Amino acid sequence: MEKTTCIIVGAGPAGSACALSLARKGIETVLLERGRTPGEKNVSSFVLFIKELKRLVPECMDELELERNIVRSDQIILSDDDVKTITSFNYKHIRNPVTFSAFRRKFDAWFAKKASMAGAELITGMTVTDLIIDNGRVIGVKVGDEELYADVVVGADGYHSKVAERSGLNPVLDPGQCLLSVKEVLNLPAEVINDRFQLTDGLGAELGLWNYDVNNFKSGTGTLYTNTDSISIAAFASVADLKNKNMKLHAYLEKFKQHPYINALIKDGTLREYQAHILSNGGRIAPEKLYGDGVLLCGEAGAIMDTMSGMGVPTCIVSGMMAAETIEMAVKKRDFSAGTLKNYLKYLDSTSLLDMVYESSKVGEYWDGAGKDEMPDDIKAVADCYNKWWDVDYMSKDYYPLMANLFFKIGKHFMPKILRWPLGAAIKITSLYSKTCEKIKSKIRSRYYEWKKQYDG
Amino acid sequence: MSGKNNMTVDEKMATVKIKIDKEAHITVKKEFCKKCTTRTCLIICTAENYKWDEERVELIFNYEGCLECGACRLICPEGAIDWSYPKQGCGVKFRFG
Incomplete structure (x- = not known):
């Protein structure tokens, strides 16, 4: 044996x-x-x-063979006839590079x-x-x-x-607890990518695609990022939502690709590989x-x-x-x-892993909740949060208020208006105080600790 | 490889490298499918491997062109689809995953 x-x-x-x-x-x-x-x-x-x-x-x-150092992150809110985009740069990541395709x-x-x-x-x-x-x-x-x-x-x-x-x-x-994803890797010469995304060799950009067709399809999101001589574009949706809406995920990805804004970026790209995968909704x-x-x-x-x-x-x-x-x-x-x-x-x-994953899973629940087709006006705030998010270190425990903040800023567009400002105020106050006052910080986390008691006690 | 828009899924699948297993890793209890009214597997499969044959009144599927996401296993309302990973090194091989 x-x-x-x-x-x-x-x-x-x-x-x-x-x-x-x-x-x-x-x-x-x-x-x-x-x-x-x-x-x-x-x-x-x-x-x-x-x-x-x-x-x-x-x-x-x-030792690693990496594609491009991602220094720019664009968060894009799409509707059929409008695009709002906010760009944040992360050039500090050139000096200490940690984000790559x-x-x-x-x-x-x-x-x-x-x-x-x-x-x-x-x-x-x-x-x-x-x-x-x-x-x-x-x-x-x-x-x-x-x-x-x-x-x-x-x-x-x-x-x-x-x-x-x-x-x-x-x-x-x-099936309610998972996201299905399809991705296409599209060949494009490195110079064309540099031109279209305003990059130089070795540097890359990432685009988060939000809110498109949200009336029909709540949980759909997408992402696009640059490799050395190709572009990866992916669409995500919860399997339960796809089932309820009778929606093919690859058809949703095609919709992204045909949106005028995206189409201009990926034009003439030839398909290198078609992929699909499944991932959990977290926590x-x-x-x-x-x-x-x-x-x-x-x-x-x-x-x-x-x-x-x-x-x-x-x-x-x-x-x-x-x-x-x-x-x-x-x-x-x-x-x-x-x-x-x-x-x-x-x-x-001893790490911030479980806190973050737990927070993240609650956001997933909002995807399953009510959706409204709105073009949010404060996407600057959303993008700011994203920017900070890139500095999250799972080995340390300091980023909890940031997650709560972000959770609200994206989640609120999907929740009824009556809930928005009290919830927003609550999160704002707690995250403000938590930065200075350790006592109150522990109060915000009390819900998490209640949940944690299940295994401690 | 093609640059045209609106490629069909079959055309897209031509870009994927797959080592075909002799043994099927998907089995379907087809008698359940006749009762099924939703046929969600036809929609959920990203490789469009499941098709409904109107003439023979049965579900036809092609396990060889599977991208191994396993979504079909999760959504079948009748629990008729038995999906597992292909055996020992067979199945999809992503080169640019």
Whole structure:
């Protein structure tokens, strides 16, 4: 019987971050990936933020093959006959670059190789079909007829997580809790991109597309960003909304592409690749469902995803690192029961990850709520928030009021007028005070702590 | 590769590299589909793999052209679609994901 200390299912950002941290701690780790090379099953749908990665792999900038350093962010509110756009520049990111466009095929392959060079055993082409469970305790995984045993299994296998499903931590997925995305990568010469987006070589722009066709279709949003010699354009919508509105998501993406404003930017682009992926709406798995006897969930498998900001990779990396800390503790204690692995939540709580994800999931609920076709007048405020958002660091805990602020500024256009100003005032006051007064800061967070008590008490 | 507007999904799918599995990773209990009134799978599938055959009165699908988003599995009102990841290294291979 082959047995190792830790099996990690999925060599994405969460799995590789966990494997790399464990390998550095000298813990025997096997990293399983269903693709023939890591990253070939993954689709990025936003700018890649590598602030957290830099802490884990300081030399990453020299080794990674990245496309463009994203220094400009345009938030665009679209209607059939109007466009409002606000542009924010992030040129400080040139001096300390952390925002990039990148292809996941290269990024994930590099990250997994990094883990394997540190000592983790990477095995590709392994689709985990089932878990081996003994007395309610996860003791290994099945890959077809093959059986692999381990003290602890880490589920980092994405939205359709086999580990979460078979361990009973998240057996049924809810279509209301996920976003479907389709993306097209369009070939365009680098000079044409530079001209159209007013860029120089190596610098890139990102466009957030909001509110288009919101009367018919509440949850639809889009994004567009520049690669070296191509443009990625994606559309997102909740699966439940697509179902209710009988809307094809790829038809919605076509609508974006044919909008005069967007069309001028992507004109003559030839299709390089067509992609689709699914991601969670963020934070809908209760924290007590992130661990079990001999099992931990990381990244998308545990719905640890900051949907509103679109940041999946940094949240995955942080959760993977925290899972590694937990496993190190379990190895020292030689105890892999749920009682020890519960410390995962304490490690997660030392970062701002759960706060942000939880906040983000509430925004998701607003997408499902009432929608009104309005062109908001204060998109400057929205863009300002976005600008600050780019400085969010999941490893520190200081950005909570910012998220609340942003949540309101975007969410309010979707909520009834009568709720707007009292809610707005409340958020404004709390976020103002929280900056100066630690006591009141804890009050704003009380709701979160109530929710957290479920696992503490 | 084509520069024209309004490409069909089939034309778009020609840009995707897929290693075809001999074994189907999607199975559909077709008797349930006859009772189904919504047929949401026809709408939700980003690769338009599900089609309704009016003559034979049954759902036809093509597991080979699957982008592996798994949305069909989530929305089938009858629970007739059994979708899982393709086995050992098969399936879609995104080059620019």
